[in-house]
Amino acid sequence: MEENKIKNSVDYAVRVEGLTKAYKLYKSPRDRLKEAFNVFGKQYHQPFNALEALNISIPRGSTTGIIGRNGSGKSTLLQCICGIVTPSAGSVQVNGKIAALLELGAGFNPEFTGRDNLYINGSILGLTTQEIDARLDNILAFADIGDYIDQPVRSYSSGMFVRLAFSIAIHVDPEILIVDEALAVGDIHFQAKCFDRFHQFREQGTTVIFVTHDLNMVTRYCDQAYLLSKGKIVRQGQPREVVAEYRKLEVGFDKAEKERKTENKNEIIVAETVNPFAENPYEIRYGDNRAIITNGGIYDDQDQPVQILDSGSNYTVRMIVAFEEDIDDPVFAFTIKDAKGTEIAGTNTHFAKVKTGSFKKGQSATISFIQNVTLNAGSFLLSLGCVDLSSKELKIYDRRHDFLSFQILSQKATVGIVDLGTLIKIEK
Numbered sequence: 001m002e003e004n005k006i007k008n009s010v011d012y013a014v015r016v017e018g019l020t021k022a023y024k025l026y027k028s029p030r031d032r033l034k035e036a037f038n039v040f041g042k043q044y045h046q047p048f049n050a051l052e053a054l055n056i057s058i059p060r061g062s063t064t065g066i067i068g069r070n071g072s073g074k075s076t077l078l079q080c081i082c083g084i085v086t087p088s089a090g091s092v093q094v095n096g097k098i099a100a101l102l103e104l105g106a107g108f109n110p111e112f113t114g115r116d117n118l119y120i121n122g123s124i125l126g127l128t129t130q131e132i133d134a135r136l137d138n139i140l141a142f143a144d145i146g147d148y149i150d151q152p153v154r155s156y157s158s159g160m161f162v163r164l165a166f167s168i169a170i171h172v173d174p175e176i177l178i179v180d181e182a183l184a185v186g187d188i189h190f191q192a193k194c195f196d197r198f199h200q201f202r203e204q205g206t207t208v209i210f211v212t213h214d215l216n217m218v219t220r221y222c223d224q225a226y227l228l229s230k231g232k233i234v235r236q237g238q239p240r241e242v243v244a245e246y247r248k249l250e251v252g253f254d255k256a257e258k259e260r261k262t263e264n265k266n267e268i269i270v271a272e273t274v275n276p277f278a279e280n281p282y283e284i285r286y287g288d289n290r291a292i293i294t295n296g297g298i299y300d301d302q303d304q305p306v307q308i309l310d311s312g313s314n315y316t317v318r319m320i321v322a323f324e325e326d327i328d329d330p331v332f333a334f335t336i337k338d339a340k341g342t343e344i345a346g347t348n349t350h351f352a353k354v355k356t357g358s359f360k361k362g363q364s365a366t367i368s369f370i371q372n373v374t375l376n377a378g379s380f381l382l383s384l385g386c387v388d389l390s391s392k393e394l395k396i397y398d399r400r401h402d403f404l405s406f407q408i409l410s411q412k413a414t415v416g417i418v419d420l421g422t423l424i425k426i427e428k
Helices: 029-037 074-082 114-124 129-143 146-150 158-170 188-203 215-221 239-250 263-272
Strands: 012-026 045-059 063-068 089-094 098-101 176-180 207-211 224-229 232-237 284-286 291-299 308-310 314-323 331-338 343-348 364-372 378-388 395-409
Touching (some): 012 029, 012 207, 029 045, 045 074, 045 089, 045 207, 045 232, 063 074, 063 215, 063 239, 074 089, 074 098, 098 158, 114 129, 114 146, 129 158, 158 188, 188 207, 215 239, 224 239, 232 239, 239 395, 291 378, 343 378
Parallel strands (some): 063 207, 098 176, 291 395
Antiparallel strands (some): 012 045, 012 089, 224 232, 284 395, 291 314, 314 364, 331 378, 378 395
């Protein structure tokens, strides 16, 4: 691997150019031996590219999320950046000291005490004995495993093990923090401490790169995101857009399928989408169009369309669906998200155990979700969906992500996203 510590550059913490990692896959160990001793150079393996010609630039001080299905190459990419795995082609340029939370506890000796492993693991991560001594109290306080620190690691629970490993790794004071699904270890109290520490890293200007299946984390914390599939980058850019592409990938849709509509279906969309709402021009929409959400929005108790709502009042989320084929028991859904894409609330007819019945081609249906809105003041996005959950494979008829924006006004001063309607009592 070509790894350069570029002290003069201030633009990028990590730059990956043309990165490829190839492996040889053998059907059996015998084939490996046959290839090794074959004087004619006959191949007994199948080539496999875990990564293929990746180009990634990560600005200093930024937070970057890397998402994708299992086996898409995410962990291999992080290992190449850390220098654990050598690329087959291309280069990785790193500008800064790296701390990697990949295999937590890798290298721990189960027969040694936690304290012994602490010093060994700290040395592996690049700390001197004096630096570990200076950080020791903070490491032990964060891990919070008490007297077990002087017991053999083999006596630890899995939670104690990862807490100690995590605590050691985050006290290296890195310029670049690389995390692979390690931000949520231990119980809820320890997880809260992990996320607090993660916030501190970001506020200090540490470059953060992390792999996760928690899409809310990507939209909430990241400045940019990359979506990998089969070792290639299929989308990069704004986290919300990359996450939306990932959701399409999960259910088997691509851009070609998104644009596939017959003339008849287009006529229906044009004819029935006269909407009293200011729709989001950046809505992300896809589906096979067997059923089409032609209209939708939020209505007050006088059945008037609204996009400015009062917290604590009753409102109806409504959608109109036109059916292009005969469909049995479609599932209708809505979701409310904040501006960063975090899902705040939502439900569907499947969760609510509501049987929707059968619909014939040419029919339409109006679906209403009626509830008291207890969100605190802020701006939110409404998403609508119509899907099929009758089989193991999810089928999307029409999904309209971020279809509509709306605002919540509140006369009360509260904290957080939801008003719990708290009643306060004081007794002497």
